[in-house]
Amino acid sequence: MEPTRQEFLHISQPEKILFYFLVYASLAYMAWQIAQCVRSWRQGRPIDTLRPGWKYWLPTRAAAAKWLGNVLSYVLLQKKVRSSRPKSGAPMHLMIFYGFVSLVLATTLLAINTYGPVKFHHGTYYLVYETAFDLLGLLLVVGVGWAFVRRAMALGKELGAAALREPDPEQAAKQAVDRRRWPMSHSMNDFWTLGLLLVIGLTGYWLEACRISLDTRSFDSASIVGFLWAKAQGPVSVGLYRFAWWFHMVWIFVFFAVIPKMRLRHIVMAIASTAGKPERPMGHLRTIPMEEVEQTEQVGVKLAKDYSRWHLMSLDACMECGRCTEVCPAWNVGKVLNPKQVVQDIRGALRDGTEVAAAVSEEALWACTTCNACVEACPVLIRHVDLIVDSRRNLVSEGALSGPAATMLRQTASTSNAWGQPASNREDWMKGLEIPLCRDGVEFEYLFWVGCAGATDPGAIKTTKAVAELLTKAGVKFACLGREEACTGDPARRVGEEFLFQDKAAQNAATFEKYGVKKVVTTCPHCLNTLKNEYGEYGASMEVFHHSQLLQQLVRKGDLVAAKPPKGEVVYHDPCYLSRVNEESEAPREVVAGMSDPEHKGKKTLCCGAGGGRMWMEEPPSQRPANRRTEELLATGATTVAVACPFCRIMLGDSIKQARPNDEIRLLDLAEMLQEANTTGVTP
Structure with a gap:
């Protein structure tokens, strides 16, 4: 007998009709829920890279190529997950993901054979198919089991820690707030999700074992796990086999129906969010055009629907894995900012119509250092910093910022120096040194961008002088702007004062054009990022180097x-x-x-x-x-x-x-x- 498998073994015609009805009904319900999500995303701002109107979801050819590349890199190859540290659960997640993908692929191949014109599910191919996917399915079962144990241990540890911190029952409300600081989600929904995956995996093996026990053939040993299970359980009746078949299928129908309601939705949503991710560099914040302000009569984001459609889509792609929170510097020193919770709160605000600042809390929004550790760690490429800064912009526009940060904004606006020093003081560090200035008409290759800190802070001035001496020693032709240099606007933009940033960017870009600046070197990574990634929108087309990069070149050259x-x-x-x-x-x-x-x-x-x-x-x-x-x-x-x-x-x-x-x-x-x-x- 040629190796193959009989489909719908011992399943009657009425049962087949019922099966098709239930599978299409569950898929239709899943599609309806996803359509509801799409409708909520469409409340957001249009994504600039996509076409308007009925072609909204159809990318250009170039965009489609990037989308496919992103899906391959971030979804199929799990680039971000593989780069995570082992303690973040990366190996466990990879087992679950690839185990799940293998089962989907096995089912897809079986469906193609069943409903396609060519029947290939037999012979050597069938034996390889059975062995490979039988073993790959263990990845899902073992991975889910690992996740159960890990989650239960983490929950016990955190509950114990919370109990020690708050022994007084009257502090229960505060203890509930503290739970927002847990990086890992511990709702029963999550345990049900893992349980559902485990049931599907185990019942699939049980069904296979029952089929083999019912009618063992010489080549069934190719299904290694199912064959061993069949040997262990012994003979079964046709009735038990049919029960196992329907029991497994019911859980498959349930799976289809609940995907959009559970964390499992990221399986579907992450494909869309990673495919269409913004091509802006990590350090590039979106520019708000004045036309948008005139149209919306607000700056930044007040309600969740004010975010872009991609950002809203990315909220539904969230895995709730907590990697973003694990690496957050604010969370790790006891502040209320929890990047994972920020995503969940904004998603809730979209559903409820709550203002973002109220849903997330202003304290959490102001705690962010915009270091992008959360963005770098996120497996589905959510841009938490974009979400936070866009909300900050609205708060600043409504006068919600006070204290030293508000003073910094006033100083930047009045003196073009975040430390509030007058423009003339930018040349104080040069006293006693022969520093060439652009306004003197000197020829230069590099503009040495000193920055507010480099011209003001005593420690930073030491760095500034050291770089100037090294460039001179190496024979590099450079010049400084001195009092013509203004703050890049980086602190203002990241605090949320977008139009102060735009004013400074336009001012500096005009100065660069005036002196024909082509290359810039700076000691400040924040200035580096702003000049390199954000000034291009203001006509400042130039190469920008951190001083370590230029010094590296000089060391390599032997200068x-x-x-x-x-x-x-x-x-x-x-x-x-x-x-x-x-x-x-x-x-x-x-x-x-x-x-x-x-x-x-x-x-x-x-x-x-x-x-x-x-x-x-x-x-x-x-x-x-x-x-x-x-x-x-x-x-x-x-x-x-x-x-x-x-x-x-x-x-x-x-x-x-x-x-x-x-x-x-x-x-x-x-x-x-x-x-x-x-x-x-x-x-x-």
Whole structure:
């Protein structure tokens, strides 16, 4: 007998009719629910990259190619999940995903054989099919079992911790709020989801075992798991087989019907959200045109429907895995910001019509450092920072920001310096130095962008002087703007003052055009990101380099000598806006060779807490992200902390003094270390 399988074995014609009715009914119900989701997405702003009108969901040919590439990379190859750390449950999720995909593929192939013109489900192909998919199905069963255990252990641990924190029954309300801080979701809905997947997997194997037990054939051993189960359970009756068949099918119908209502919806929604993700760089925030403000009579997002359709779609794609929360610097120091909960709250606000700021809470919105750790970690590419900043924009426009951050905005508007220093002070650091200025008509290749911190903060000024000396020593033709330089607008934009940013961007872009600027080097990763990723919309087309990148080039050319401190003496802190947002982590390590790395490095670096305007916001000493980062850096045993960002220097400097008040822990920029190596030949 040729190896094959009889379809609808012992299933009568009336039962077949009932089967088709139920499967189409469950699929229709699933499609109706998805259509409801699509209707809610369409409340949002149109996505610029898509065509209007009836062709809304039809991408251009170029866009379609990008969509397919995104689906392959982020969905089928699980790029973001594979890059996660093991403790985030990445191996478990991969087992569930690929186990589920294998079962879907097996069912699809079977359906093609059943309803297609060509019958191929026999012979050697059938044997390979049975063995491969029988074993791959174990990935789903084992993965779901692992998830059950992991979730139950995490729930027990967190409940125990909550009980210790709040032993007084009167604090039950606050304890409920604390649960919002848990990175992993623990609703019964989640356990039902896992249970449903486990039942489908196990009943599928049971049905296979019953079929083999009922009519064992010599080639049935190809179905390894089902064959072993059949041997263990012994003979079965036709009645038991039919019961197993219907029992398995009922759970399949239930699965189709509940996908859009459970976390399982991300299986479908993630394909759409990852396919159509914005092509903007991670560090590029959307520009709000004045025409939009005139049309909507508001700035930013007040209601969830004010987000783009892609952003609303991404909310439904959320896996609720908690990876975003696990890496959030605010959450990890005890603040109320929980990126996963932000997504859930905004989704609820879309359903209920609640204002976003009220649903999420203003405290949570202002706690964000815009470090993009959540965005980098998200498997389905949700852009949490976009969601938060768009809401901040509306709050700022309505006067909801006060305190030092509001003072910073006024200072930026009046003096073009986030620290409030007059324009003339931008040249104070140059005293005693021969720094070429653009207004003097000097010829230059690079504009040295100093930035507000680089011209104001004492520590950052040391970096500025070191870079100027190194460029001069290497024979690089550069010039500065001096008093003509204005704040890039980065702090203003990320706090939420969009039009102050646009004013500064237009002002600086005009200055760049005036002097024909083609290349820019800056010591500030925040300035780097804004000039590189956001100024193009204002006509500033130029190459932008972080000082470590230009210094790396000079070291490679032999114009400068790399610093080589003794092993274990120096630990390097990767700035978020350099390593994660702009993907540069190698240049600093080449400029200063042999630096030690803390546990979190490169794209996985820990935020110092200064971004997103947090530099100018007050917070309790116990809730400073810089303290956590300092502990990790000093745990390496290094006596020198190397930085490459003026913001990081300020934040870590305070935390180092607090953590080691009696120790000589030095805090130096890479440029200072390179300066010393090229002056005396000895690294400081």
